[in-house]
Amino acid sequence: MAELKTVGTSVQRKxxxxxxxxxxxxxxxxxxxxMLHAKMKKSTVAHGKIKxxxxxxxxxxxxxxxxxxGKDYPNKIGLYLIDRDFLAIEKVRFWGExxxxxxxxxxxxxxxxxxxxxxxxDELPGVFDPRESMKDDAPxxxxxxxxxxxxxxxxxKPGTNIANHFKLRKGDVEKGFAEADVVIEKEYYxxxxxxxxxxTHKAAVxxxxxxxxxxxxxxxxxxxxRQLLAKSFDIPMHKIRVxxxxxxGGFGCKAGASVEGLVIPLAKMFxxxxxxxxxxxxxxxxxxxxxxxxxxxxxxxxxxDGRITALEYEMIWDGGAYTEYGVNIVRAAGxxxxxxxxxxxxxTDSYCVYTNNSIGGPVRGFGMCEMQWGIERQIEEIAKQLxxxxxxxxxxxxxxxxSTTAAGQVVQDVDYHKCLKTVxxxxxxxxxxxxxxxxxxxxxxxxxxxxxxxASSAIIRINEDGTAxxxxxxxxxxxxxxxxxxxIASEALNIPIDKIDIKVPDTDxxxxxxxxxxxxxxYTCGTSVKRAAEDALGQIYRIAADLLETPQADLTFxxxxxxxxKDPEIKATIREIADSCKKCTGEGIAGPIIGRGSFVPxxxxxxxxxxxxxxxxxxxxxxxxxxxxxxxxxxxxVTVLQLAAAIDAGQAVNPQLCKSQLxxxxxxxxxxxxxxxxxxxxxxMLNRNFTDYKISTIDNTPHIxxxxxxxxxxxxxxxxxxxxxxxxxxxxPAVANAVCDALDIEFNTFPLTPExxxxxxxxxx
Amino acid sequence: xxEKMAISFTVNGNRxxxxxxxGHTLLKFIRDELHLTGTKSGCxxxxxxxxxxxxxxxxxxxxxVLAVEIDGKELLTIEGLTENGELDRIQKAFIDHAAFQCGxxxxxxxxxxxxxxxxxANPTDEDINQALxxxxxxxxxxxxxxxxxxxxxxx
Numbered sequence: 080m081a082e083l084k085t086v087g088t089s090v091q092r093k094x095x096x097x098x099x100x101x102x103x104x105x106x107x108x109x110x111x112x113x114m115l116h117a118k119m120k121k122s123t124v125a126h127g128k129i130k131x132x133x134x135x136x137x138x139x140x141x142x143x144x145x146x147x148x149g150k151d152y153p154n155k156i157g158l159y160l161i162d163r164d165f166l167a168i169e170k171v172r173f174w175g176e177x178x179x180x181x182x183x184x185x186x187x188x189x190x191x192x193x194x195x196x197x198x199x200x201d202e203l204p205g206v207f208d209p210r211e212s213m214k215d216d217a218p219x220x221x222x223x224x225x226x227x228x229x230x231x232x233x234x235x236k237p238g239t240n241i242a243n244h245f246k247l248r249k250g251d252v253e254k255g256f257a258e259a260d261v262v263i264e265k266e267y268y269x270x271x272x273x274x275x276x277x278x279t280h281k282a283a284v285x286x287x288x289x290x291x292x293x294x295x296x297x298x299x300x301x302x303x304x305r306q307l308l309a310k311s312f313d314i315p316m317h318k319i320r321v322x323x324x325x326x327x328g329g330f331g332c333k334a335g336a337s338v339e340g341l342v343i344p345l346a347k348m349f350x351x352x353x354x355x356x357x358x359x360x361x362x363x364x365x366x367x368x369x370x371x372x373x374x375x376x377x378x379x380x381x382x383x384d385g386r387i388t389a390l391e392y393e394m395i396w397d398g399g400a401y402t403e404y405g406v407n408i409v410r411a412a413g414x415x416x417x418x419x420x421x422x423x424x425x426x427t428d429s430y431c432v433y434t435n436n437s438i439g440g441p442v443r444g445f446g447m448c449e450m451q452w453g454i455e456r457q458i459e460e461i462a463k464q465l466x467x468x469x470x471x472x473x474x475x476x477x478x479x480x481x482s483t484t485a486a487g488q489v490v491q492d493v494d495y496h497k498c499l500k501t502v503x504x505x506x507x508x509x510x511x512x513x514x515x516x517x518x519x520x521x522x523x524x525x526x527x528x529x530x531x532x533x534a535s536s537a538i539i540r541i542n543e544d545g546t547a548x549x550x551x552x553x554x555x556x557x558x559x560x561x562x563x564x565x566x567i568a569s570e571a572l573n574i575p576i577d578k579i580d581i582k583v584p585d586t587d588x589x590x591x592x593x594x595x596x597x598x599x600x601x602y603t604c605g606t607s608v609k610r611a612a613e614d615a616l617g618q619i620y621r622i623a624a625d626l627l628e629t630p631q632a633d634l635t636f637x638x639x640x641x642x643x644x645k646d647p648e649i650k651a652t653i654r655e656i657a658d659s660c661k662k663c664t665g666e667g668i669a670g671p672i673i674g675r676g677s678f679v680p681x682x683x684x685x686x687x688x689x690x691x692x693x694x695x696x697x698x699x700x701x702x703x704x705x706x707x708x709x710x711x712x713x714x715x716x717v718t719v720l721q722l723a724a725a726i727d728a729g730q731a732v733n734p735q736l737c738k739s740q741l742x743x744x745x746x747x748x749x750x751x752x753x754x755x756x757x758x759x760x761x762x763x764m765l766n767r768n769f770t771d772y773k774i775s776t777i778d779n780t781p782h783i784x785x786x787x788x789x790x791x792x793x794x795x796x797x798x799x800x801x802x803x804x805x806x807x808x809x810x811x812p813a814v815a816n817a818v819c820d821a822l823d824i825e826f827n828t829f830p831l832t833p834e835x836x837x838x839x840x841x842x843x844x
Numbered sequence: 845x846x847e848k849m850a851i852s853f854t855v856n857g858n859r860x861x862x863x864x865x866x867g868h869t870l871l872k873f874i875r876d877e878l879h880l881t882g883t884k885s886g887c888x889x890x891x892x893x894x895x896x897x898x899x900x901x902x903x904x905x906x907x908x909v910l911a912v913e914i915d916g917k918e919l920l921t922i923e924g925l926t927e928n929g930e931l932d933r934i935q936k937a938f939i940d941h942a943a944f945q946c947g948x949x950x951x952x953x954x955x956x957x958x959x960x961x962x963x964x965a966n967p968t969d970e971d972i973n974q975a976l977x978x979x980x981x982x983x984x985x986x987x988x989x990x991x992x993x994x995x996x997x998x999x
Contacts, residue, residue, distance in 0.1 A: 091939060098947030099935040099954065101882015101922035108881035276982050277886040277894050278948045327884070327948030328982050360887045557946030557983045735942045739988065743945060746984030769891035769980065777986040778973035 085569040086797045089735035090576050093561040094325065106281045106295050106324050107357060114283075115144055115349060117342045117356040118189035120179040120196045121366070122171035125207075125435040125762030126218065127200035129170060129178065136195040137181060142188030145348050146196070148179045152344050154311045157403030158303065158335045160235065160242060161228040162221060163438075165311075165340040171200070172220055172400035173437055174762045175365040182345040182354055205762055209397040209432035210374055212240040220400065220433040230530075232685065233406045240433040242398050243406035245413035247427035247485055247691030255389025255424030259380025263460050267453040268828040269373040271397065271757040274442055275774060276556075278327020279363035282339045283355040284346040292343065294321045299333040299554050300594035305586050307336040312343060320587045326556035330747075331441035332368050333556070334596050335404055364767040368440025369757055371405055371431075372397035373412075373449040377457045380424075385467045385475040389424040392416045394450065398431040399439035406431045408439075411528035412446035414486040414686060414695045418454035419495050419524040420473075421482035427691070435762045443747060443804045445597065447525045448811065455521040455812035456827060459819060469816070470503055473522055478701070487692040494790040495522060495701040498725040501786045502705030505723035515710045516720070519816025522703045523808035526696030527597030527801065531683035535600075536590040537607040539568060539615050539674040545639060545653035546578040547615075549608060552592030553600045555583050557743075558803050559736035560600050566732050567605045567796050571612030574638040590675075598801030601732060602698060605796035607676040615674025622656045622669045682794070698792050698800045702726035704745065704809035708817040715837025717753060717818055724806055725786040730798035734787060741785045741806045748810025750775035753830050851915035855880075856924030864911040870904075871895045873911035874921060882922035882951045886980070893979030896952035897921045903959035905978075922951035925958065934958055937996035938989075945983035953979045957993045966997055 097103035134146040149168035155161050167178045179196050183189035206212040206220070217240055221227070225237030233243045256262055283295040292314060298304045301321035309316045326333060338356055346354040358366065373396050380389035394412060398405040413429035431439075442448075458476075462469035477495045484490060499522055503509075506518055527533075538550040549568045555561045561581050569576040584592070592604060616636065623641040624631040627650070633643050642650035657671050686693035707721035724745045731737040754773045758765040766772040791798030815826050824839045852861045855878060864873055874883050874897065883906060886894035890908040897906045898920040925932045934957050937943070944950040953976060960967055960975035967975070972993045981989065 089942075092942065094947065095939045096931070098944055098950050099931065099938045100926055101880075101951040103947050104881070105884070105948065107875075107885070274982070276946070276948070277892055277980060278884070278946070279886070325947060328946045330982070360889070360891075557944075559945070739942050739945060739983075739985065742987050743984035746986060747982070768889065769887055774980060774982065775984065775986070776977045776980065777989060778977040780984075780986040783987055 083570060083797060085566045085576055086732050087730065089733055090562065090566060092559060092736070093565055093581060094555060103325050105278055105327055106283065106297055109295065109324065111283055111285065111295065111353045114353045114355055115182045115184065115345070116186040116189045117180055117182050117345055117354055118186065118193045119177040119341060120193045120198065122167065122174060122176040122178050124171060124200045124202050125174040126205040126220070127171055127202040129167060130199040130201050132179060133197040134179060137192040140188065140192040140195055142184040143192045144182045144184065145345055146179060146181050146192065147344055154340065156307055156311050156336055156340055158307065159230045160233060160403045160406050162403050163401040173435055174764070175437070176400065177341060180341050180345065205435035207434055207436055207759060207762055209395045209434055212432045212434050213395065213430065220435065233410065234688070241430055242402040242433055243409050243431040245410045245429040245691060246689060247413050247416060247425060248689065249485055249487055249692065250424035252389050252391055252424045252426040256380040258382065258388045260383045261464055262378065262380050263457065263464060264378045265457055265460060265827060267375045267377065267456060269449040269452050271369040271372045272442065272751050272755045273364055273369055273757055273772060274330040274332040275364065275772070276328025276330060276332065279358040279360060280333065280338045280367055281357045282342060283353050284339065284342045285353045286346040286350045288350050290318060292319045294319065294339050296321060296323065296339050297326050297333050298323060298336065298339070299326065299329045299556060299596060301554065301584050301586050302552050302591055303594050304336045304339055308339065308343065311340065320585065322585045323554045323583050325583060326554055329556040330443045331445065331596065334441055334594060337367060361767045364772070365437055365764045368404070369399065369437045370442040371399065371408060371439035375453045377453050379457055379461060381461050381465065383465060385465060385472050387420060387422050387476050390417060390422045392427040394429040396431050397434050397436055397439060399434060399436045401438045402431050402433060404441055405439040407528060408441055408446040412450035414691050415447065415484065416450060417485040418451045419478055419522040419701055420454070420476040421478050422476065425485050427485065436759055437764060441596065443744065443807050444525065445528045445804065447523065447808045451523055451808055452812050455809065456815065459816050470499065470508055470520055473499055473520070477522065478524065484696065486686060486695050488694045488696055490699050492729065492790050492792050493699065493701055494727060494788060497788050498522065498701055498703040498727055501725040501788065502703045502723040505784050506705040506707050506721045512707070515712055515821050516707065517817045517819065517821025518707045519813045519820055520703060520705045521809035521812035521816060523805055524699055524701050525805050525808060526699045527599040529593065529597050529599060529697065531685065532679055533593035534677065534679040535592050535603040535607040536677045537604065537611040538590050539611045541615055541653060541657065541672040543654045543657050545574060547572060547574065549579055549581045550589045551604050551608060552584045552589045553604045554595040556595070558740060559733065560595070562736060563601055563732045564604055564608050568608050568612050570797065571609045572616060573636055598700065598803040598805065599697065601799050601801045602795050603678050605799060606678040609796045610676025610678065611674040614676055615672050618672045618674065619656055623651050625668050626651055626656060698795060700727060700800050700802055700805050702805050702809065704813035706813045706817045708814060708821055710818060710821045710836060712840055715833035715840060717831050717836060719749065719781045719814065722749065722781050723784045725788055726802045726806055727788040727790050728802050729792035729795050729800040730789055731787045732797070732799050737787050737802060738785050740803050742783050744804065744806025745783050745810055746775050746780055748807040749814065751830060752811040752814040756830050849912050851912055853914045853916065854918045856921060866912055868911045869907050870909040870911050870914060871906040874906055880921050880923050884948055884951060893956065894949050894952045896955040896979060898955055898959055901962060903956050922955060925954070933999040934961065934993070934996045937992040941988045941992040941995060943988040943992035944985050949979060949981045953981065953989060960993070961997055967993065
């Protein structure tokens, strides 16, 4: 590969100056025009039939323009399994579900009017544990499951609460257990958590007098929002414009469409007005996605030499009241169910189950944190029972080039062992530092959970002076996409990065991008941009050859001029090329240069419905976390003394931003390991603010030693792969493994709160 | 019912006199009336720190202060840190150390850091941790923020 100029350097973020000066515009910072404010009325029961909704008092409240209920508004929405009405119609399925929406001249008037709406419910028995919900006598949450529209890679069971049953069968699991010297069976539990981006969900909508619908949204994926709204409201796509501003953190909760639909019918009633909804913190926590809780059972067969011969993995996921997105998380966890290990015989059953808890959905890691918690804890049990170093068990079974995943996909471009060794060396693995101190390691792998035809595209406009505009549909939510994509464009066009302009998307102007999720943008959008740049450069050379009457092969472009390598006096500027005419006759040659590039995976396949075998991964990113902790036996407080994280980025496009992601994911992982758990009482979310739901703060965040491993991704742009979600996955098990090492106590759930740790210490006494 | 009151104050160095709704928070006043949208709203109950501004040199959560309370006081928001288009030392250090990701908590974070450096010229890690512990950053830029504040203090 030719030497890289921009890729691999830590150039300044494209959004840097805007973000440190407060001039970066988020949705709520934009003035769009005369505005109405929307507020929603939420259900006060977790499961119940709506008997009656009285909106008369609310309608009469000063400042109120309109009140709508589900009956005015029978539109369903969903990405994979279309199971949700924007506003509940016949019944409510979780506490806090929107049942009516008010538009008023001020937010205060809207909020007051919401309080005047009277709703009568016939309460139904609820079910709040997915294991209970799978039982034959459980109350049915979605009676019409059989008639819902669904992408045919999911397998709901009508007449039950099972929204998806993903099956995976690899090799012969019985034979694998027969070959084992030891069989270990354990149960694990991962509770719900919340993304809590500091910017809550927001949307503003205008129904233009010309019938054009404009949506400003915090959505991670404007093209998906447009697609879902077009379908739900039966509007052609060119009549819907979705504009994304900077997003104040996403982590999965702003994927798909969510709040936009709540205000569209209101906007339709008041053409020309902007109708805006801004979720407050409480609404954001209980009204959007939570990470699905997971009850899992692992049975592992292992030989005395540490080789795992068989795995049986049962996962029961709490999908919540609506699982339109959750079904795919359950599928992804299923087809990845051996984690970072090569296990020849596997039987996995992964169930997405409806309950009357808040809606389950994607969170950074898309099921991998939850699923690999069990794997990485189980490895410790294997090590303990065989009396082998747990790092050694990971080394023996860890995937290498040519290994197969649970789905039978062969992985290339892997150096998982280097990730493990790097963090082990950093934390001084093997040296016991004292009583109540312990060390732990965990590994990780993740591929983007995307359909095999999830596409990207890019347009590059070359200006007359040789500068360029890169147009893409990916969103900037902090991950550094604008910078990394510009670096790829700069590299491919051979022009300096400061000559490249790039913006956040607007579906009227920027080309298609499936979604900014799954740590896929560097790879997918990056490939599109590289192709668009190559297309533009190809045009430049072709036109220059004609203009300069010189063979293309003799031409080179230095970022400013195209000139002949044989005679540097034969040259042309981009200006001369972009609207060129032949010197001798004045006949035109070509017009402005516009490069285009598209990408769709060619290495992915559907999975066999019975065995789950196939190629679900666009690329696989491996990594590892190491931790050293000290536990205070008097209080149960866990203090993290050392934290080391390694990720295999293939090629870090921007090492500084790559480390930012590595640190950010590690901190979020640590926060879940020690503090975070959404608590419910019969579906009522109890901790729905930052006082009751604690996340990591600067004063409890230790220093992280981070390492970027670079095993190039053969088909990634310049060898790069995505790493945004991955650093979170191994943190909770690494910390827990360290706590278990410190105390010689088994923890099969987290967060490891002082209360939980202290109780375990008392129980052991 | 809304009641208004006239207040005089300095915002980012400029004297202003305004009529304000007595029930409105300073956060609402800054964003909706002064149109200084760099100050962000994240919880409206003083938990996240995104709306931090400086009032008479002290950092406050503007969601917990009523607009009328700034009468006679000096208000500094993120927009007031830039002079003639030149970034201040903390803003520069935040860029150098990539001390932000989504940027939503950043204005509040920088205001808390500014207040710290005004009272403690050479803060330790401990000082920085304490001063910024009320500013939540879900992207997890804490390590870079610590480095940036330290670097800024040395300029």
